Amino acid sequence: MGLDILSNVRADGTSLLGHSMKSLSHFPVRCSLAVALCALLLAGCERAVFNPAGDIARQQRDLIVISTGLMLLIIVPVMVLIVVFAWRYRKGKGGTYDPNFDHSTTLELAIWSAPLLIIIALGALTWSSTHLLDPFRPLDRKATALEGKAQNSQALRVQVVSLDWKWLFIYPDLGIATVNDLVLPIDREVRFDITSSNMMNTFYAPTMAGMIYAMPGMQSTLHAALDRPVDSFGLSGNYSGAGFSGMRFRIRGVTDQQFAGWVNGARASGRSLDTATYLRLVKPSERVPSMLFSVGDKDLFRRIVERCVEPGKPCMGDVMAKDMGHGGGHGTMPPGRGSAPPHGDKPEGAIFKSPEEKGTGANVTKPTDPRKAPGVTKPGDDANRNMT
Template sequence: VIICLGALTWSSTHLLDPFRRLDRIAEGRPNDPAQAPMVVQVVAMDWKWLFIYPEQNIATVNELVLPVDREVRFDITSTNMMNTFYAPTLAGMIYAMPGMQSQLHAVLNRPGDYEGYSANYSGAGFSGMRFRLRGVEPAAFDQWVRQVQATGTVLTTPAYLQLEKPTEKHPVTTFSAAPAGLFERVVNRCVAPGTPCLSAQMHHATPPDSEPAASGERGPQGDAHAPAPSSYTAPMTGHSAHGEAGR
Protein backbone atom coordinates (compact mmCIF):
# COMPACT_ATOMS: atom_id res chain seq x y z
CA VAL A 1 0.00 0.00 0.00
CA ILE A 2 2.77 2.41 0.93
CA ILE A 3 4.59 1.71 -2.33
CA CYS A 4 1.40 2.30 -4.34
CA LEU A 5 0.66 5.55 -2.52
CA GLY A 6 4.25 6.69 -2.98
CA ALA A 7 4.16 5.97 -6.71
CA LEU A 8 0.83 7.77 -7.07
CA THR A 9 2.11 10.79 -5.14
CA TRP A 10 5.32 10.94 -7.17
CA SER A 11 3.52 10.77 -10.54
CA SER A 12 0.72 13.20 -9.63
CA THR A 13 3.18 15.70 -8.14
CA HIS A 14 5.22 15.79 -11.34
CA LEU A 15 2.05 16.41 -13.35
CA LEU A 16 1.80 19.75 -11.49
CA ASP A 17 5.29 20.88 -12.52
CA PRO A 18 4.76 24.43 -13.88
CA PHE A 19 7.71 23.95 -16.27
CA ARG A 20 5.89 21.02 -17.88
CA ARG A 21 3.71 21.49 -20.96
CA LEU A 22 -0.02 20.92 -20.70
CA ASP A 23 -1.48 17.55 -21.60
CA ARG A 24 -4.84 19.07 -22.47
CA ILE A 25 -6.29 22.52 -23.10
CA ALA A 26 -9.75 21.64 -21.76
CA GLU A 27 -11.74 18.68 -20.51
CA GLY A 28 -11.62 16.01 -23.19
CA ARG A 29 -9.44 18.15 -25.49
CA PRO A 30 -5.82 16.94 -25.65
CA ASN A 31 -3.15 19.52 -26.29
CA ASP A 32 -1.38 19.28 -29.64
CA PRO A 33 2.33 18.76 -28.83
CA ALA A 34 3.24 19.85 -32.35
CA GLN A 35 1.87 23.35 -31.72
CA ALA A 36 4.31 25.42 -29.71
CA PRO A 37 2.82 27.42 -26.85
CA MET A 38 2.52 31.17 -27.16
CA VAL A 39 5.21 32.90 -25.10
CA VAL A 40 4.58 35.80 -22.75
CA GLN A 41 7.47 37.22 -20.74
CA VAL A 42 6.42 38.60 -17.37
CA VAL A 43 8.44 41.19 -15.45
CA ALA A 44 7.33 42.13 -11.94
CA MET A 45 8.26 45.75 -11.22
CA ASP A 46 7.72 48.22 -8.39
CA TRP A 47 4.66 48.26 -8.48
CA LYS A 48 3.34 47.13 -11.83
CA TRP A 49 3.50 44.27 -14.31
CA LEU A 50 5.26 44.36 -17.67
CA PHE A 51 4.16 41.78 -20.24
CA ILE A 52 6.37 41.26 -23.29
CA TYR A 53 5.03 39.32 -26.28
CA PRO A 54 8.25 38.38 -28.13
CA GLU A 55 6.49 36.66 -31.04
CA GLN A 56 4.25 39.67 -31.64
CA ASN A 57 7.02 42.17 -30.76
CA ILE A 58 4.76 44.21 -28.46
CA ALA A 59 4.57 44.88 -24.73
CA THR A 60 1.98 46.06 -22.24
CA VAL A 61 1.88 47.30 -18.68
CA ASN A 62 -0.84 46.07 -16.32
CA GLU A 63 -2.86 44.39 -19.06
CA LEU A 64 -2.50 40.76 -20.14
CA VAL A 65 -4.52 39.76 -23.21
CA LEU A 66 -4.62 36.09 -24.18
CA PRO A 67 -6.34 34.07 -26.90
CA VAL A 68 -8.65 31.44 -25.42
CA ASP A 69 -7.90 27.73 -25.81
CA ARG A 70 -4.23 28.41 -26.58
CA GLU A 71 -1.48 27.09 -24.36
CA VAL A 72 0.69 29.92 -23.03
CA ARG A 73 4.18 29.64 -21.60
CA PHE A 74 4.96 32.39 -19.13
CA ASP A 75 8.63 33.20 -18.51
CA ILE A 76 8.67 35.13 -15.25
CA THR A 77 11.20 37.33 -13.46
CA SER A 78 11.37 40.44 -11.29
CA THR A 79 13.41 43.62 -11.35
CA ASN A 80 13.85 44.18 -7.64
CA MET A 81 11.61 42.57 -5.02
CA MET A 82 10.37 38.99 -4.92
CA ASN A 83 6.75 38.91 -6.06
CA THR A 84 4.12 36.28 -6.79
CA PHE A 85 2.47 36.17 -10.20
CA TYR A 86 -1.14 35.16 -9.57
CA ALA A 87 -4.21 35.22 -11.79
CA PRO A 88 -6.78 33.01 -10.02
CA THR A 89 -8.84 32.40 -13.17
CA LEU A 90 -5.74 31.32 -15.07
CA ALA A 91 -3.57 29.15 -12.82
CA GLY A 92 -1.84 28.90 -9.47
CA MET A 93 0.72 31.20 -7.93
CA ILE A 94 4.39 31.18 -8.84
CA TYR A 95 7.20 33.36 -7.57
CA ALA A 96 8.94 36.06 -9.61
CA MET A 97 12.48 36.67 -8.36
CA PRO A 98 15.20 39.08 -9.50
CA GLY A 99 18.10 37.50 -11.35
CA MET A 100 16.16 34.28 -11.92
CA GLN A 101 13.56 32.96 -14.34
CA SER A 102 10.58 30.86 -13.35
CA GLN A 103 8.05 29.41 -15.75
CA LEU A 104 4.37 28.54 -15.91
CA HIS A 105 2.25 26.79 -18.54
CA ALA A 106 -1.47 27.58 -18.54
CA VAL A 107 -4.52 28.07 -20.74
CA LEU A 108 -7.57 30.31 -20.51
CA ASN A 109 -10.75 28.66 -21.75
CA ARG A 110 -13.41 31.36 -21.51
CA PRO A 111 -13.49 34.88 -22.98
CA GLY A 112 -13.95 37.56 -20.36
CA ASP A 113 -12.36 40.16 -18.13
CA TYR A 114 -10.49 38.91 -15.08
CA GLU A 115 -7.87 40.16 -12.65
CA GLY A 116 -4.38 39.23 -11.59
CA TYR A 117 -2.11 40.56 -8.89
CA SER A 118 0.93 40.02 -6.74
CA ALA A 119 0.27 37.76 -3.77
CA ASN A 120 3.58 38.56 -2.06
CA TYR A 121 4.06 41.80 -0.12
CA SER A 122 6.66 43.97 -1.82
CA GLY A 123 6.42 47.42 -0.30
CA ALA A 124 4.35 50.60 -0.34
CA GLY A 125 2.62 50.06 -3.69
CA PHE A 126 1.84 46.38 -3.18
CA SER A 127 -1.93 46.81 -2.79
CA GLY A 128 -2.20 48.45 -6.21
CA MET A 129 0.03 45.95 -8.02
CA ARG A 130 -2.79 44.48 -10.09
CA PHE A 131 -3.28 43.78 -13.78
CA ARG A 132 -6.24 43.25 -16.05
CA LEU A 133 -6.51 39.81 -17.64
CA ARG A 134 -8.57 39.59 -20.81
CA GLY A 135 -9.47 36.39 -22.60
CA VAL A 136 -10.48 36.87 -26.24
CA GLU A 137 -11.13 34.75 -29.30
CA PRO A 138 -8.05 34.16 -31.51
CA ALA A 139 -9.29 36.54 -34.24
CA ALA A 140 -9.90 39.26 -31.65
CA PHE A 141 -6.42 38.68 -30.23
CA ASP A 142 -4.84 39.17 -33.65
CA GLN A 143 -6.84 42.37 -34.07
CA TRP A 144 -5.70 43.62 -30.67
CA VAL A 145 -2.07 42.90 -31.57
CA ARG A 146 -2.39 44.93 -34.78
CA GLN A 147 -3.96 47.78 -32.84
CA VAL A 148 -1.12 47.85 -30.31
CA GLN A 149 1.45 47.70 -33.10
CA ALA A 150 -0.20 50.70 -34.76
CA THR A 151 -0.90 52.90 -31.75
CA GLY A 152 1.57 52.12 -28.99
CA THR A 153 4.93 53.77 -28.37
CA VAL A 154 8.24 51.92 -28.71
CA LEU A 155 9.69 50.41 -25.53
CA THR A 156 13.24 51.63 -25.99
CA THR A 157 15.95 50.99 -23.41
CA PRO A 158 15.60 54.53 -21.96
CA ALA A 159 11.82 54.04 -21.83
CA TYR A 160 12.27 50.75 -19.98
CA LEU A 161 14.67 52.30 -17.46
CA GLN A 162 12.11 55.03 -16.82
CA LEU A 163 9.35 52.43 -16.46
CA GLU A 164 11.49 50.48 -14.00
CA LYS A 165 11.34 53.32 -11.48
CA PRO A 166 8.84 52.75 -8.65
CA THR A 167 5.31 53.98 -9.36
CA GLU A 168 1.94 53.23 -7.80
CA LYS A 169 -1.31 52.44 -9.62
CA HIS A 170 0.36 52.73 -13.00
CA PRO A 171 -2.15 53.06 -15.86
CA VAL A 172 -2.48 50.46 -18.60
CA THR A 173 0.17 51.22 -21.23
CA THR A 174 0.93 49.59 -24.58
CA PHE A 175 4.16 49.50 -26.57
CA SER A 176 4.20 48.91 -30.31
CA ALA A 177 7.65 47.32 -30.21
CA ALA A 178 10.17 46.03 -27.68
CA PRO A 179 13.90 45.48 -28.22
CA ALA A 180 14.93 41.90 -28.88
CA GLY A 181 16.52 40.24 -25.87
CA LEU A 182 15.06 42.70 -23.35
CA PHE A 183 13.71 40.00 -21.07
CA GLU A 184 17.03 38.16 -21.02
CA ARG A 185 18.79 41.40 -20.07
CA VAL A 186 16.25 41.95 -17.29
CA VAL A 187 16.97 38.47 -15.93
CA ASN A 188 20.70 39.16 -16.18
CA ARG A 189 20.21 42.59 -14.57
CA CYS A 190 22.08 44.41 -17.31
CA VAL A 191 19.50 46.54 -19.12
CA ALA A 192 21.31 49.78 -18.36
CA PRO A 193 24.16 50.42 -20.83
CA GLY A 194 27.56 49.49 -19.44
CA THR A 195 26.17 47.15 -16.77
CA PRO A 196 27.86 43.71 -16.74
CA CYS A 197 25.43 40.81 -17.10
CA LEU A 198 25.11 38.18 -14.38
CA SER A 199 25.67 35.40 -16.90
CA ALA A 200 29.05 36.86 -17.86
CA GLN A 201 30.03 37.30 -14.22
CA MET A 202 29.00 33.74 -13.38
CA HIS A 203 30.90 32.40 -16.40
CA HIS A 204 34.12 33.99 -15.20
CA ALA A 205 33.54 32.98 -11.57
CA THR A 206 32.65 29.31 -12.18
CA PRO A 207 35.62 26.87 -11.94
CA PRO A 208 36.03 24.70 -15.05
CA ASP A 209 35.54 21.46 -13.09
CA SER A 210 32.49 22.61 -11.11
CA GLU A 211 29.43 20.38 -11.00
CA PRO A 212 26.35 21.44 -13.00
CA ALA A 213 23.28 22.56 -11.15
CA ALA A 214 20.53 20.13 -10.32
CA SER A 215 17.92 19.35 -12.95
CA GLY A 216 15.16 21.93 -13.15
CA GLU A 217 17.21 24.82 -11.82
CA ARG A 218 17.52 27.90 -13.93
CA GLY A 219 19.52 31.06 -13.69
CA PRO A 220 20.63 33.77 -16.09
CA GLN A 221 22.49 31.19 -18.20
CA GLY A 222 19.57 28.79 -18.53
CA ASP A 223 19.27 25.13 -17.56
CA ALA A 224 21.96 23.58 -15.36
CA HIS A 225 23.74 26.88 -14.70
CA ALA A 226 21.80 28.26 -11.77
CA PRO A 227 23.35 29.07 -8.40
CA ALA A 228 20.01 28.27 -6.78
CA PRO A 229 16.57 27.03 -7.83
CA SER A 230 14.81 29.70 -9.85
CA SER A 231 11.18 28.74 -9.40
CA TYR A 232 8.99 27.76 -6.54
CA THR A 233 5.32 27.13 -6.83
CA ALA A 234 3.51 28.73 -3.94
CA PRO A 235 0.81 26.85 -2.03
CA MET A 236 -2.37 26.54 -4.04
CA THR A 237 -5.75 27.93 -3.08
CA GLY A 238 -7.99 25.77 -5.19
CA HIS A 239 -6.23 26.28 -8.55
CA SER A 240 -3.52 24.15 -10.11
CA ALA A 241 -0.25 25.76 -11.04
CA HIS A 242 -0.36 23.68 -14.17
CA GLY A 243 -3.66 23.13 -15.93
CA GLU A 244 -6.75 24.59 -17.50
CA ALA A 245 -8.54 27.67 -16.27
CA GLY A 246 -11.80 29.43 -16.80
CA ARG A 247 -13.79 26.25 -17.27
Protein backbone atom coordinates in the same frame (compact mmCIF):
# COMPACT_ATOMS: atom_id res chain seq x y z
CA MET B 1 -46.56 36.51 43.60
CA GLY B 2 -44.65 35.71 40.39
CA LEU B 3 -46.92 38.07 38.48
CA ASP B 4 -46.25 40.74 41.04
CA ILE B 5 -42.53 40.37 40.53
CA LEU B 6 -42.78 40.44 36.74
CA SER B 7 -45.02 43.45 36.82
CA ASN B 8 -42.85 45.51 39.16
CA VAL B 9 -42.69 49.07 38.07
CA ARG B 10 -39.36 50.80 37.59
CA ALA B 11 -38.60 54.28 38.83
CA ASP B 12 -39.55 55.79 35.48
CA GLY B 13 -42.97 54.14 35.61
CA THR B 14 -42.44 51.45 32.96
CA SER B 15 -43.03 47.77 33.62
CA LEU B 16 -40.06 45.37 33.61
CA LEU B 17 -42.16 42.78 31.84
CA GLY B 18 -43.25 45.23 29.23
CA HIS B 19 -39.70 46.42 28.67
CA SER B 20 -38.45 42.85 28.18
CA MET B 21 -41.22 42.03 25.72
CA LYS B 22 -40.48 45.21 23.80
CA SER B 23 -36.79 44.23 23.53
CA LEU B 24 -37.70 40.76 22.30
CA SER B 25 -39.94 42.25 19.64
CA HIS B 26 -36.88 43.92 18.05
CA PHE B 27 -34.81 40.70 18.05
CA PRO B 28 -36.03 39.37 14.65
CA VAL B 29 -35.42 42.75 13.07
CA ARG B 30 -31.87 42.91 14.40
CA CYS B 31 -31.16 39.36 13.24
CA SER B 32 -32.44 40.20 9.77
CA LEU B 33 -30.24 43.27 9.60
CA ALA B 34 -27.20 41.24 10.71
CA VAL B 35 -27.85 38.55 8.11
CA ALA B 36 -28.35 41.20 5.39
CA LEU B 37 -25.08 42.90 6.39
CA CYS B 38 -23.16 39.61 6.27
CA ALA B 39 -24.66 38.81 2.87
CA LEU B 40 -23.67 42.26 1.60
CA LEU B 41 -20.10 41.81 2.82
CA LEU B 42 -19.83 38.35 1.28
CA ALA B 43 -21.21 39.66 -2.01
CA GLY B 44 -18.11 41.83 -2.35
CA CYS B 45 -15.76 38.85 -2.06
CA GLU B 46 -14.00 37.63 -5.20
CA ARG B 47 -14.61 34.00 -6.13
CA ALA B 48 -12.05 33.75 -8.89
CA VAL B 49 -10.41 30.66 -7.39
CA PHE B 50 -13.73 28.78 -7.55
CA ASN B 51 -14.62 30.13 -10.99
CA PRO B 52 -11.72 28.86 -13.11
CA ALA B 53 -11.35 29.58 -16.81
CA GLY B 54 -8.55 27.10 -17.47
CA ASP B 55 -7.76 23.46 -16.89
CA ILE B 56 -4.86 24.14 -14.51
CA ALA B 57 -6.98 26.42 -12.32
CA ARG B 58 -9.80 23.86 -12.45
CA GLN B 59 -7.54 21.07 -11.21
CA GLN B 60 -6.27 23.32 -8.43
CA ARG B 61 -9.84 24.16 -7.41
CA ASP B 62 -10.73 20.46 -7.30
CA LEU B 63 -7.63 19.82 -5.22
CA ILE B 64 -8.74 22.43 -2.68
CA VAL B 65 -12.26 20.99 -2.53
CA ILE B 66 -11.10 17.37 -2.17
CA SER B 67 -8.51 18.22 0.50
CA THR B 68 -11.02 20.27 2.47
CA GLY B 69 -13.58 17.46 2.26
CA LEU B 70 -11.06 14.87 3.48
CA MET B 71 -10.11 17.02 6.46
CA LEU B 72 -13.77 17.66 7.31
CA LEU B 73 -14.21 13.89 7.63
CA ILE B 74 -12.31 14.25 10.90
CA ILE B 75 -13.29 17.74 11.98
CA VAL B 76 -17.08 17.36 11.67
CA PRO B 77 -17.38 14.05 13.62
CA VAL B 78 -15.13 15.41 16.37
CA MET B 79 -17.23 18.56 16.75
CA VAL B 80 -20.45 16.52 16.81
CA LEU B 81 -19.08 14.00 19.31
CA ILE B 82 -18.02 16.80 21.68
CA VAL B 83 -21.64 17.88 21.96
CA VAL B 84 -22.90 14.27 22.15
CA PHE B 85 -20.48 13.31 24.91
CA ALA B 86 -21.14 16.48 26.88
CA TRP B 87 -24.89 15.78 26.76
CA ARG B 88 -24.75 12.02 27.30
CA TYR B 89 -22.33 12.12 30.22
CA ARG B 90 -23.57 15.27 31.92
CA LYS B 91 -23.74 15.34 35.70
CA GLY B 92 -26.47 13.13 37.10
CA LYS B 93 -27.42 11.73 33.70
CA GLY B 94 -26.06 9.57 30.92
CA GLY B 95 -23.83 6.50 30.93
CA THR B 96 -22.34 4.42 33.67
CA TYR B 97 -19.11 5.55 35.37
CA ASP B 98 -16.43 2.83 35.35
CA PRO B 99 -13.37 3.82 37.42
CA ASN B 100 -11.43 0.73 36.26
CA PHE B 101 -11.68 1.44 32.53
CA ASP B 102 -8.24 1.88 30.91
CA HIS B 103 -8.36 0.45 27.38
CA SER B 104 -10.68 -0.30 24.48
CA THR B 105 -9.31 -1.87 21.31
CA THR B 106 -12.38 -0.86 19.32
CA LEU B 107 -12.09 2.74 20.47
CA GLU B 108 -8.35 2.87 19.73
CA LEU B 109 -8.89 1.51 16.21
CA ALA B 110 -11.62 4.07 15.57
CA ILE B 111 -9.49 6.94 16.90
CA TRP B 112 -6.33 6.14 14.92
CA SER B 113 -7.44 4.33 11.75
CA ALA B 114 -9.59 7.14 10.32
CA PRO B 115 -6.88 9.87 10.59
CA LEU B 116 -4.27 7.45 9.25
CA LEU B 117 -6.38 6.65 6.19
CA ILE B 118 -7.02 10.35 5.56
CA ILE B 119 -3.29 11.15 5.85
CA ILE B 120 -2.52 8.38 3.33
CA ALA B 121 -5.16 9.75 0.95
CA LEU B 122 -3.84 13.31 1.30
CA GLY B 123 -0.27 12.10 0.77
CA ALA B 124 -1.18 10.27 -2.43
CA LEU B 125 -3.15 13.29 -3.65
CA THR B 126 -0.24 15.62 -2.90
CA TRP B 127 2.30 13.39 -4.63
CA SER B 128 0.25 13.00 -7.82
CA SER B 129 -0.79 16.66 -8.04
CA THR B 130 2.79 17.82 -7.46
CA HIS B 131 3.84 16.08 -10.66
CA LEU B 132 0.71 16.72 -12.72
CA LEU B 133 0.61 20.42 -11.84
CA ASP B 134 4.34 21.06 -12.19
CA PRO B 135 4.46 24.60 -13.67
CA PHE B 136 7.51 23.75 -15.79
CA ARG B 137 5.66 20.87 -17.43
CA PRO B 138 3.96 21.59 -20.80
CA LEU B 139 0.23 20.92 -20.90
CA ASP B 140 -1.06 17.49 -21.81
CA ARG B 141 -3.48 18.13 -24.67
CA LYS B 142 -5.33 14.86 -24.14
CA ALA B 143 -6.06 15.78 -20.53
CA THR B 144 -7.16 19.35 -21.25
CA ALA B 145 -9.65 21.23 -23.37
CA LEU B 146 -6.90 21.64 -26.01
CA GLU B 147 -7.54 18.13 -27.36
CA GLY B 148 -8.67 18.29 -30.97
CA LYS B 149 -7.05 21.68 -31.58
CA ALA B 150 -4.22 22.21 -34.04
CA GLN B 151 -1.53 19.84 -32.85
CA ASN B 152 1.24 21.86 -34.49
CA SER B 153 0.31 25.17 -32.81
CA GLN B 154 3.16 26.33 -30.66
CA ALA B 155 2.68 27.71 -27.17
CA LEU B 156 2.35 31.47 -26.98
CA ARG B 157 5.33 32.90 -25.08
CA VAL B 158 4.74 35.69 -22.58
CA GLN B 159 7.62 37.16 -20.58
CA VAL B 160 6.45 38.49 -17.21
CA VAL B 161 8.43 41.10 -15.27
CA SER B 162 7.43 42.18 -11.78
CA LEU B 163 8.14 45.89 -11.30
CA ASP B 164 7.46 48.29 -8.40
CA TRP B 165 4.39 48.22 -8.39
CA LYS B 166 3.13 47.04 -11.73
CA TRP B 167 3.43 44.14 -14.18
CA LEU B 168 5.18 44.18 -17.54
CA PHE B 169 4.14 41.56 -20.12
CA ILE B 170 6.33 41.07 -23.20
CA TYR B 171 5.14 38.99 -26.17
CA PRO B 172 8.54 38.29 -27.81
CA ASP B 173 7.16 36.38 -30.82
CA LEU B 174 4.64 39.13 -31.61
CA GLY B 175 6.85 42.16 -30.96
CA ILE B 176 4.53 43.84 -28.45
CA ALA B 177 4.42 44.50 -24.71
CA THR B 178 1.85 45.71 -22.17
CA VAL B 179 1.71 47.07 -18.67
CA ASN B 180 -0.99 45.68 -16.33
CA ASP B 181 -2.95 44.16 -19.24
CA LEU B 182 -2.67 40.45 -20.06
CA VAL B 183 -4.65 39.46 -23.16
CA LEU B 184 -4.57 35.82 -24.28
CA PRO B 185 -6.31 33.78 -26.99
CA ILE B 186 -8.57 31.03 -25.65
CA ASP B 187 -7.80 27.37 -26.32
CA ARG B 188 -4.10 28.01 -26.80
CA GLU B 189 -1.28 26.98 -24.49
CA VAL B 190 0.69 29.84 -22.97
CA ARG B 191 4.21 29.62 -21.58
CA PHE B 192 5.04 32.31 -19.04
CA ASP B 193 8.70 33.13 -18.32
CA ILE B 194 8.64 35.03 -15.03
CA THR B 195 11.22 37.24 -13.32
CA SER B 196 11.42 40.39 -11.19
CA SER B 197 13.28 43.67 -11.50
CA ASN B 198 14.57 44.03 -7.94
CA MET B 199 12.14 42.56 -5.37
CA MET B 200 10.63 39.14 -4.81
CA ASN B 201 6.98 38.94 -5.85
CA THR B 202 4.34 36.35 -6.73
CA PHE B 203 2.60 36.14 -10.10
CA TYR B 204 -0.96 35.05 -9.35
CA ALA B 205 -3.67 34.56 -11.98
CA PRO B 206 -6.42 32.80 -9.97
CA THR B 207 -8.78 32.06 -12.87
CA MET B 208 -5.93 30.59 -14.93
CA ALA B 209 -3.27 29.03 -12.70
CA GLY B 210 -1.71 29.17 -9.26
CA MET B 211 0.95 31.40 -7.72
CA ILE B 212 4.50 31.38 -9.11
CA TYR B 213 7.34 33.34 -7.52
CA ALA B 214 9.00 36.14 -9.47
CA MET B 215 12.58 36.59 -8.23
CA PRO B 216 15.31 39.00 -9.37
CA GLY B 217 18.16 37.33 -11.20
CA MET B 218 16.14 34.13 -11.71
CA GLN B 219 13.55 32.87 -14.19
CA SER B 220 10.48 30.78 -13.34
CA THR B 221 8.17 29.10 -15.83
CA LEU B 222 4.44 28.44 -15.91
CA HIS B 223 2.34 26.62 -18.51
CA ALA B 224 -1.39 27.33 -18.60
CA ALA B 225 -4.32 28.01 -20.93
CA LEU B 226 -7.75 29.65 -20.97
CA ASP B 227 -10.63 27.55 -22.31
CA ARG B 228 -13.40 30.17 -22.33
CA PRO B 229 -13.75 33.95 -22.73
CA VAL B 230 -13.06 35.71 -19.46
CA ASP B 231 -12.47 39.18 -18.08
CA SER B 232 -10.80 38.71 -14.72
CA PHE B 233 -7.84 39.96 -12.72
CA GLY B 234 -4.41 38.95 -11.48
CA LEU B 235 -2.32 40.23 -8.63
CA SER B 236 0.81 39.90 -6.55
CA GLY B 237 0.55 37.38 -3.74
CA ASN B 238 3.70 38.52 -1.94
CA TYR B 239 3.99 41.75 0.04
CA SER B 240 6.51 44.01 -1.67
CA GLY B 241 6.10 47.48 -0.25
CA ALA B 242 3.84 50.51 -0.23
CA GLY B 243 2.17 49.93 -3.61
CA PHE B 244 1.50 46.23 -3.08
CA SER B 245 -2.28 46.57 -2.67
CA GLY B 246 -2.64 48.19 -6.10
CA MET B 247 -0.36 45.76 -7.91
CA ARG B 248 -3.13 44.17 -9.99
CA PHE B 249 -3.49 43.47 -13.70
CA ARG B 250 -6.35 42.63 -16.02
CA ILE B 251 -6.70 39.17 -17.60
CA ARG B 252 -8.76 38.83 -20.75
CA GLY B 253 -9.44 35.67 -22.71
CA VAL B 254 -10.49 36.47 -26.29
CA THR B 255 -11.01 34.70 -29.59
CA ASP B 256 -8.22 34.39 -32.14
CA GLN B 257 -9.75 37.14 -34.28
CA GLN B 258 -10.07 39.52 -31.34
CA PHE B 259 -6.53 38.71 -30.26
CA ALA B 260 -5.14 39.48 -33.72
CA GLY B 261 -6.91 42.85 -33.72
CA TRP B 262 -5.56 43.65 -30.27
CA VAL B 263 -2.00 42.78 -31.36
CA ASN B 264 -2.28 45.11 -34.37
CA GLY B 265 -3.52 47.88 -32.09
CA ALA B 266 -0.54 47.40 -29.76
CA ARG B 267 1.90 47.59 -32.69
CA ALA B 268 0.28 50.81 -33.84
CA SER B 269 0.22 52.38 -30.37
CA GLY B 270 3.12 54.69 -31.22
CA ARG B 271 5.14 53.73 -28.14
CA SER B 272 8.24 51.54 -28.26
CA LEU B 273 9.63 49.50 -25.38
CA ASP B 274 13.38 50.01 -25.46
CA THR B 275 16.05 50.36 -22.79
CA ALA B 276 15.25 53.99 -22.03
CA THR B 277 11.52 53.28 -21.72
CA TYR B 278 12.15 50.31 -19.44
CA LEU B 279 14.40 52.35 -17.16
CA ARG B 280 11.53 54.81 -16.76
CA LEU B 281 9.04 52.02 -16.09
CA VAL B 282 11.23 50.37 -13.48
CA LYS B 283 10.96 53.40 -11.21
CA PRO B 284 8.44 52.85 -8.37
CA SER B 285 4.90 53.97 -9.23
CA GLU B 286 1.45 52.98 -7.98
CA ARG B 287 -1.86 52.14 -9.69
CA VAL B 288 -0.44 52.52 -13.19
CA PRO B 289 -3.03 52.36 -16.01
CA SER B 290 -2.63 49.82 -18.78
CA MET B 291 -0.21 50.71 -21.58
CA LEU B 292 0.64 49.17 -24.94
CA PHE B 293 4.06 49.11 -26.63
CA SER B 294 5.78 47.73 -29.64
CA VAL B 295 9.03 46.02 -28.67
CA GLY B 296 12.17 47.67 -29.97
CA ASP B 297 14.68 45.60 -27.94
CA LYS B 298 14.18 41.85 -28.39
CA ASP B 299 17.00 41.06 -25.92
CA LEU B 300 15.46 43.10 -23.11
CA PHE B 301 14.05 40.21 -21.06
CA ARG B 302 17.36 38.35 -20.99
CA ARG B 303 19.14 41.46 -19.76
CA ILE B 304 16.45 41.96 -17.11
CA VAL B 305 17.03 38.43 -15.84
CA GLU B 306 20.80 38.91 -15.88
CA ARG B 307 20.44 42.37 -14.30
CA CYS B 308 22.37 44.30 -16.91
CA VAL B 309 19.79 46.61 -18.48
CA GLU B 310 21.67 49.74 -17.42
CA PRO B 311 24.33 50.76 -19.97
CA GLY B 312 27.82 49.60 -18.98
CA LYS B 313 26.64 47.13 -16.35
CA PRO B 314 28.03 43.61 -16.94
CA CYS B 315 25.58 40.70 -17.23
CA MET B 316 25.71 37.92 -14.66
CA GLY B 317 26.34 35.30 -17.34
CA ASP B 318 29.33 37.18 -18.71
CA VAL B 319 30.78 37.73 -15.25
CA MET B 320 30.45 34.06 -14.33
CA ALA B 321 31.89 32.91 -17.65
CA LYS B 322 34.87 35.21 -17.23
CA ASP B 323 35.32 34.03 -13.65
CA MET B 324 35.32 30.38 -14.69
CA GLY B 325 37.62 30.97 -17.62
CA HIS B 326 40.19 33.11 -15.84
CA GLY B 327 39.89 32.01 -12.25
CA GLY B 328 38.72 35.46 -11.26
CA GLY B 329 42.16 37.00 -11.90
CA HIS B 330 41.05 39.06 -14.90
CA GLY B 331 37.36 39.34 -14.13
CA THR B 332 35.30 41.45 -11.80
CA MET B 333 34.77 38.71 -9.22
CA PRO B 334 37.28 36.98 -6.96
CA PRO B 335 38.11 33.37 -7.81
CA GLY B 336 35.64 30.86 -6.50
CA ARG B 337 36.48 27.82 -4.42
CA GLY B 338 36.44 25.54 -7.45
CA SER B 339 37.98 28.01 -9.92
CA ALA B 340 40.85 26.94 -12.14
CA PRO B 341 44.30 28.36 -11.27
CA PRO B 342 45.23 31.42 -13.32
CA HIS B 343 48.32 29.86 -14.95
CA GLY B 344 46.66 26.67 -16.14
CA ASP B 345 48.67 24.14 -14.05
CA LYS B 346 47.25 22.80 -10.82
CA PRO B 347 49.45 24.06 -7.94
CA GLU B 348 51.23 21.47 -5.89
CA GLY B 349 50.10 21.13 -2.30
CA ALA B 350 52.35 22.40 0.47
CA ILE B 351 52.73 18.91 1.86
CA PHE B 352 54.70 17.94 -1.22
CA LYS B 353 57.02 20.97 -1.08
CA SER B 354 60.43 21.10 0.51
CA PRO B 355 61.01 23.51 3.43
CA GLU B 356 62.96 25.83 1.16
CA GLU B 357 60.01 26.02 -1.28
CA LYS B 358 57.55 26.83 1.49
CA GLY B 359 59.53 29.89 2.54
CA THR B 360 58.83 31.77 5.74
CA GLY B 361 56.00 33.83 7.06
CA ALA B 362 53.94 34.66 10.11
CA ASN B 363 52.35 31.20 10.12
CA VAL B 364 55.18 29.19 8.56
CA THR B 365 58.08 27.78 10.61
CA LYS B 366 61.46 28.80 9.29
CA PRO B 367 63.17 25.76 7.75
CA THR B 368 66.20 24.49 9.58
CA ASP B 369 69.47 23.20 8.24
CA PRO B 370 69.21 19.40 8.43
CA ARG B 371 72.97 19.23 9.06
CA LYS B 372 72.59 21.29 12.22
CA ALA B 373 69.45 19.66 13.56
CA PRO B 374 70.18 17.96 16.90
CA GLY B 375 69.84 14.20 17.05
CA VAL B 376 69.52 13.53 13.35
CA THR B 377 72.77 11.67 13.22
CA LYS B 378 72.30 10.02 16.59
CA PRO B 379 69.29 7.66 16.55
CA GLY B 380 69.37 7.32 20.35
CA ASP B 381 69.43 11.07 21.04
CA ASP B 382 66.58 12.42 23.24
CA ALA B 383 66.01 15.26 20.73
CA ASN B 384 64.44 12.71 18.36
CA ARG B 385 61.68 12.12 20.94
CA ASN B 386 60.93 15.80 21.45
CA MET B 387 57.41 16.34 20.03
CA THR B 388 57.28 20.05 20.86
